[in-house]
Amino acid sequence: MDDPLSAAFSALADPTRRAILARLAKGEASVGELAAPFSISQPAISKHLKVLEQAGLISRGRMAQSRPCRLEAARLRDLAGWLETYRRFWEGSFDRLDAYLQDLQKGNPDDPRN
Protein backbone atom coordinates (compact mmCIF):
# COMPACT_ATOMS: atom_id res chain seq x y z
CA MET A 1 0.00 0.00 0.00
CA ASP A 2 2.55 2.53 -1.17
CA ASP A 3 1.59 6.13 -1.54
CA PRO A 4 0.98 7.13 -5.18
CA LEU A 5 4.15 9.20 -5.48
CA SER A 6 6.36 6.40 -4.21
CA ALA A 7 4.67 3.86 -6.45
CA ALA A 8 5.08 6.07 -9.50
CA PHE A 9 8.73 6.94 -8.87
CA SER A 10 9.45 3.32 -8.16
CA ALA A 11 7.79 2.25 -11.40
CA LEU A 12 9.87 4.77 -13.33
CA ALA A 13 13.11 3.54 -11.78
CA ASP A 14 13.42 0.86 -14.42
CA PRO A 15 14.63 1.46 -17.98
CA THR A 16 12.39 -1.25 -19.42
CA ARG A 17 9.32 0.38 -17.96
CA ARG A 18 10.40 3.82 -19.15
CA ALA A 19 10.89 2.37 -22.62
CA ILE A 20 7.39 0.94 -22.46
CA LEU A 21 6.01 4.36 -21.59
CA ALA A 22 7.97 5.91 -24.44
CA ARG A 23 6.41 3.41 -26.79
CA LEU A 24 2.95 4.16 -25.43
CA ALA A 25 3.52 7.85 -26.05
CA LYS A 26 3.20 6.94 -29.72
CA GLY A 27 -0.17 5.33 -29.15
CA GLU A 28 -1.95 2.39 -27.60
CA ALA A 29 -0.27 -0.98 -27.94
CA SER A 30 -0.93 -4.60 -27.11
CA VAL A 31 1.21 -6.56 -24.68
CA GLY A 32 2.78 -8.41 -27.60
CA GLU A 33 3.69 -5.20 -29.38
CA LEU A 34 5.19 -3.83 -26.22
CA ALA A 35 7.17 -7.01 -25.61
CA ALA A 36 8.61 -7.25 -29.13
CA PRO A 37 11.57 -4.85 -28.75
CA PHE A 38 12.82 -6.57 -25.60
CA SER A 39 14.78 -9.74 -25.15
CA ILE A 40 13.08 -10.67 -21.90
CA SER A 41 10.20 -13.11 -21.63
CA GLN A 42 6.53 -12.27 -22.10
CA PRO A 43 5.66 -12.88 -18.44
CA ALA A 44 8.35 -10.42 -17.46
CA ILE A 45 6.66 -7.80 -19.63
CA SER A 46 3.29 -8.65 -18.09
CA LYS A 47 4.80 -8.02 -14.70
CA HIS A 48 6.23 -4.68 -15.76
CA LEU A 49 2.82 -3.70 -17.10
CA LYS A 50 1.21 -4.66 -13.82
CA VAL A 51 3.66 -2.44 -11.98
CA LEU A 52 2.93 0.46 -14.32
CA GLU A 53 -0.81 -0.09 -13.98
CA GLN A 54 -0.71 -0.22 -10.19
CA ALA A 55 1.35 2.95 -10.22
CA GLY A 56 -1.43 4.57 -12.24
CA LEU A 57 0.86 5.24 -15.17
CA ILE A 58 -1.04 3.11 -17.68
CA SER A 59 -4.51 1.69 -18.00
CA ARG A 60 -5.75 -1.21 -20.04
CA GLY A 61 -8.75 -2.08 -22.12
CA ARG A 62 -9.93 -5.23 -23.74
CA MET A 63 -10.04 -5.68 -27.50
CA ALA A 64 -10.69 -9.26 -28.57
CA GLN A 65 -7.92 -11.34 -27.00
CA SER A 66 -5.67 -8.36 -26.63
CA ARG A 67 -5.38 -6.05 -23.62
CA PRO A 68 -4.33 -2.75 -25.18
CA CYS A 69 -2.32 -0.49 -22.91
CA ARG A 70 -2.46 3.25 -22.97
CA LEU A 71 -0.56 5.98 -21.23
CA GLU A 72 -2.30 7.48 -18.20
CA ALA A 73 -0.80 10.94 -18.04
CA ALA A 74 -2.40 12.23 -14.86
CA ARG A 75 0.12 10.47 -12.68
CA LEU A 76 3.03 11.87 -14.67
CA ARG A 77 1.51 15.29 -14.16
CA ASP A 78 1.54 14.64 -10.41
CA LEU A 79 5.24 13.90 -10.59
CA ALA A 80 5.88 17.04 -12.58
CA GLY A 81 3.94 18.91 -9.93
CA TRP A 82 6.11 17.44 -7.21
CA LEU A 83 9.24 18.49 -9.08
CA GLU A 84 7.92 22.00 -9.55
CA THR A 85 8.62 22.68 -5.89
CA TYR A 86 12.30 22.42 -6.67
CA ARG A 87 12.34 24.31 -9.94
CA ARG A 88 13.75 27.46 -8.37
CA PHE A 89 16.76 25.43 -7.32
CA TRP A 90 17.85 24.70 -10.83
CA GLU A 91 16.59 27.86 -12.45
CA GLY A 92 16.85 30.65 -9.98
CA SER A 93 19.46 31.90 -7.62
CA PHE A 94 19.39 28.94 -5.27
CA ASP A 95 21.52 26.38 -6.99
CA ARG A 96 25.07 25.33 -6.31
CA LEU A 97 26.57 27.19 -9.24
CA ASP A 98 25.09 30.37 -7.91
CA ALA A 99 26.40 29.74 -4.42
CA TYR A 100 29.81 29.06 -5.93
CA LEU A 101 29.81 32.32 -7.82
CA GLN A 102 28.65 34.22 -4.76
CA ASP A 103 31.45 32.69 -2.75
CA LEU A 104 33.97 33.72 -5.37
CA GLN A 105 32.68 37.29 -5.36
CA LYS A 106 32.81 37.52 -1.60
CA GLY A 107 36.21 35.92 -1.57
CA ASN A 108 34.98 33.86 1.34
CA PRO A 109 38.10 32.99 3.36
CA ASP A 110 36.52 29.78 4.64
CA ASP A 111 36.07 28.55 1.12
CA PRO A 112 38.77 26.00 0.26
CA ARG A 113 38.91 27.54 -3.18
CA ASN A 114 40.31 30.74 -1.67
Next chain:
Amino acid sequence: MDDPLSAAFSALADPTRRAILARLAKGEASVGELAAPFSISQPAISKHLKVLEQAGLISRGRMAQSRPCRLEAARLRDLAGWLETYRRFWEGSFDRLDAYLQDLQKGNPDDPRN
Protein backbone atom coordinates in the same frame (compact mmCIF):
# COMPACT_ATOMS: atom_id res chain seq x y z
CA MET B 1 25.93 0.73 -12.13
CA ASP B 2 22.47 2.07 -12.73
CA ASP B 3 21.89 4.76 -15.27
CA PRO B 4 21.41 8.20 -13.68
CA LEU B 5 17.70 8.39 -14.42
CA SER B 6 17.00 5.02 -12.83
CA ALA B 7 19.11 5.85 -9.80
CA ALA B 8 17.34 9.17 -9.31
CA PHE B 9 13.82 7.81 -9.72
CA SER B 10 14.68 4.95 -7.43
CA ALA B 11 16.01 7.33 -4.80
CA LEU B 12 12.82 9.37 -4.97
CA ALA B 13 10.63 6.31 -4.53
CA ASP B 14 10.91 6.57 -0.77
CA PRO B 15 8.94 9.03 1.38
CA THR B 16 11.77 9.40 3.90
CA ARG B 17 14.18 10.44 1.19
CA ARG B 18 11.68 12.84 -0.33
CA ALA B 19 11.16 14.36 3.11
CA ILE B 20 14.91 14.78 3.43
CA LEU B 21 15.00 16.63 0.12
CA ALA B 22 12.11 18.82 1.23
CA ARG B 23 14.07 19.72 4.33
CA LEU B 24 17.17 20.48 2.27
CA ALA B 25 15.11 22.81 0.10
CA LYS B 26 15.09 25.08 3.14
CA GLY B 27 18.86 25.05 3.34
CA GLU B 28 21.89 22.93 4.13
CA ALA B 29 21.60 20.61 7.09
CA SER B 30 23.73 18.19 9.05
CA VAL B 31 22.98 14.50 9.26
CA GLY B 32 21.74 14.93 12.81
CA GLU B 33 19.37 17.72 11.83
CA LEU B 34 18.05 15.62 9.00
CA ALA B 35 17.59 12.60 11.25
CA ALA B 36 15.76 14.46 14.02
CA PRO B 37 12.23 14.42 12.56
CA PHE B 38 12.32 10.68 11.94
CA SER B 39 11.85 7.79 14.28
CA ILE B 40 14.35 5.56 12.51
CA SER B 41 17.93 5.09 13.59
CA GLN B 42 20.84 7.33 12.63
CA PRO B 43 22.52 4.67 10.50
CA ALA B 44 19.31 4.32 8.54
CA ILE B 45 19.44 8.04 7.76
CA SER B 46 23.08 7.75 6.76
CA LYS B 47 22.08 5.04 4.32
CA HIS B 48 19.32 7.17 2.85
CA LEU B 49 21.79 10.01 2.43
CA LYS B 50 24.19 7.70 0.68
CA VAL B 51 21.46 6.67 -1.74
CA LEU B 52 20.58 10.31 -2.41
CA GLU B 53 24.23 11.18 -2.89
CA GLN B 54 24.87 8.33 -5.30
CA ALA B 55 21.78 9.36 -7.22
CA GLY B 56 23.33 12.82 -7.56
CA LEU B 57 20.46 14.45 -5.68
CA ILE B 58 22.55 15.80 -2.83
CA SER B 59 26.19 16.55 -2.17
CA ARG B 60 28.06 16.87 1.05
CA GLY B 61 30.73 19.03 2.55
CA ARG B 62 32.69 18.89 5.73
CA MET B 63 32.28 21.40 8.53
CA ALA B 64 34.02 20.41 11.74
CA GLN B 65 32.62 16.99 12.68
CA SER B 66 29.52 17.51 10.65
CA ARG B 67 28.93 16.54 7.04
CA PRO B 68 26.44 19.15 5.85
CA CYS B 69 24.16 18.04 3.04
CA ARG B 70 22.84 20.26 0.34
CA LEU B 71 20.40 19.81 -2.45
CA GLU B 72 21.93 19.14 -5.86
CA ALA B 73 19.27 20.41 -8.21
CA ALA B 74 20.76 19.44 -11.55
CA ARG B 75 19.57 15.88 -11.29
CA LEU B 76 16.05 17.01 -10.46
CA ARG B 77 16.19 19.16 -13.56
CA ASP B 78 17.08 16.06 -15.57
CA LEU B 79 13.98 14.33 -14.27
CA ALA B 80 11.84 17.34 -15.10
CA GLY B 81 13.34 17.21 -18.57
CA TRP B 82 12.43 13.58 -18.92
CA LEU B 83 8.87 14.32 -17.86
CA GLU B 84 8.63 17.18 -20.34
CA THR B 85 8.38 14.64 -23.14
CA TYR B 86 5.01 13.65 -21.79
CA ARG B 87 3.66 17.07 -20.98
CA ARG B 88 1.44 17.17 -24.06
CA PHE B 89 -0.33 14.10 -22.74
CA TRP B 90 -1.62 15.80 -19.67
CA GLU B 91 -2.01 19.28 -21.11
CA GLY B 92 -3.03 18.91 -24.69
CA SER B 93 -5.53 16.84 -26.54
CA PHE B 94 -3.83 13.52 -25.98
CA ASP B 95 -5.02 12.53 -22.57
CA ARG B 96 -7.66 10.10 -21.47
CA LEU B 97 -10.21 12.73 -20.53
CA ASP B 98 -10.02 14.07 -24.03
CA ALA B 99 -10.47 10.63 -25.53
CA TYR B 100 -13.41 10.10 -23.23
CA LEU B 101 -15.07 13.31 -24.34
CA GLN B 102 -14.44 12.49 -27.97
CA ASP B 103 -16.01 9.09 -27.50
CA LEU B 104 -19.06 10.66 -25.91
CA GLN B 105 -19.44 13.09 -28.77
CA LYS B 106 -19.17 10.39 -31.38
CA GLY B 107 -21.52 8.19 -29.43
CA ASN B 108 -19.12 5.38 -30.16
CA PRO B 109 -21.24 2.19 -30.20
CA ASP B 110 -18.30 0.07 -29.07
CA ASP B 111 -17.96 2.16 -25.97
CA PRO B 112 -19.42 0.35 -22.97
CA ARG B 113 -20.73 3.68 -21.77
CA ASN B 114 -23.12 3.80 -24.75
Next chain:
DNA sequence: CGCATATATAACTATATAGTTATATAGCGT
Protein backbone atom coordinates in the same frame (compact mmCIF):
# COMPACT_ATOMS: atom_id res chain seq x y z
C1' DC C 1 46.84 12.34 24.55
C1' DG C 2 42.18 11.19 25.93
C1' DC C 3 37.32 12.21 25.66
C1' DA C 4 33.05 13.72 23.49
C1' DT C 5 30.35 14.41 19.37
C1' DA C 6 29.05 13.45 14.61
C1' DT C 7 28.79 10.27 11.19
C1' DA C 8 29.90 5.94 8.70
C1' DT C 9 30.45 1.01 8.25
C1' DA C 10 29.75 -3.99 9.32
C1' DA C 11 26.97 -7.81 9.97
C1' DC C 12 22.70 -9.40 10.00
C1' DT C 13 17.41 -10.05 9.06
C1' DA C 14 13.22 -9.48 6.62
C1' DT C 15 10.93 -8.23 2.63
C1' DA C 16 10.65 -6.81 -2.24
C1' DT C 17 11.91 -7.10 -7.05
C1' DA C 18 13.20 -8.89 -11.63
C1' DG C 19 13.84 -12.56 -13.96
C1' DT C 20 13.00 -17.53 -15.27
C1' DT C 21 9.90 -21.76 -16.97
C1' DA C 22 5.64 -24.07 -16.83
C1' DT C 23 0.81 -23.68 -16.79
C1' DA C 24 -3.72 -21.52 -16.69
C1' DT C 25 -7.29 -18.37 -18.49
C1' DA C 26 -9.88 -15.76 -22.05
C1' DG C 27 -11.74 -14.86 -26.43
C1' DC C 28 -11.89 -15.84 -31.52
C1' DG C 29 -12.54 -18.78 -35.67
C1' DT C 30 -14.09 -23.18 -37.55
Next chain:
DNA sequence: ACGCTATATAACTATATAGTTATATATGCG
Protein backbone atom coordinates in the same frame (compact mmCIF):
# COMPACT_ATOMS: atom_id res chain seq x y z
C1' DA D 1 -16.61 -28.19 -28.63
C1' DC D 2 -11.67 -27.56 -30.33
C1' DG D 3 -7.72 -25.48 -31.26
C1' DC D 4 -5.20 -21.05 -31.84
C1' DT D 5 -3.55 -16.69 -30.11
C1' DA D 6 -2.88 -13.37 -26.46
C1' DT D 7 -2.08 -12.62 -21.88
C1' DA D 8 -1.88 -13.73 -16.90
C1' DT D 9 -0.54 -16.42 -12.92
C1' DA D 10 2.23 -19.75 -10.13
C1' DA D 11 6.33 -21.31 -8.30
C1' DC D 12 10.82 -20.59 -7.90
C1' DT D 13 15.68 -18.22 -7.71
C1' DA D 14 18.82 -14.51 -7.23
C1' DT D 15 19.70 -10.04 -5.92
C1' DA D 16 18.53 -5.59 -3.78
C1' DT D 17 16.66 -2.76 -0.14
C1' DA D 18 15.36 -0.92 4.43
C1' DG D 19 15.78 -1.58 8.75
C1' DT D 20 18.24 -3.13 13.09
C1' DT D 21 22.39 -3.09 16.72
C1' DA D 22 27.17 -2.89 17.52
C1' DT D 23 31.37 -0.83 16.31
C1' DA D 24 34.62 2.05 13.84
C1' DT D 25 36.32 6.52 12.13
C1' DA D 26 37.06 11.45 12.24
C1' DT D 27 37.25 15.95 14.20
C1' DG D 28 37.37 19.39 17.90
C1' DC D 29 38.51 20.36 22.77
C1' DG D 30 40.79 20.46 27.31
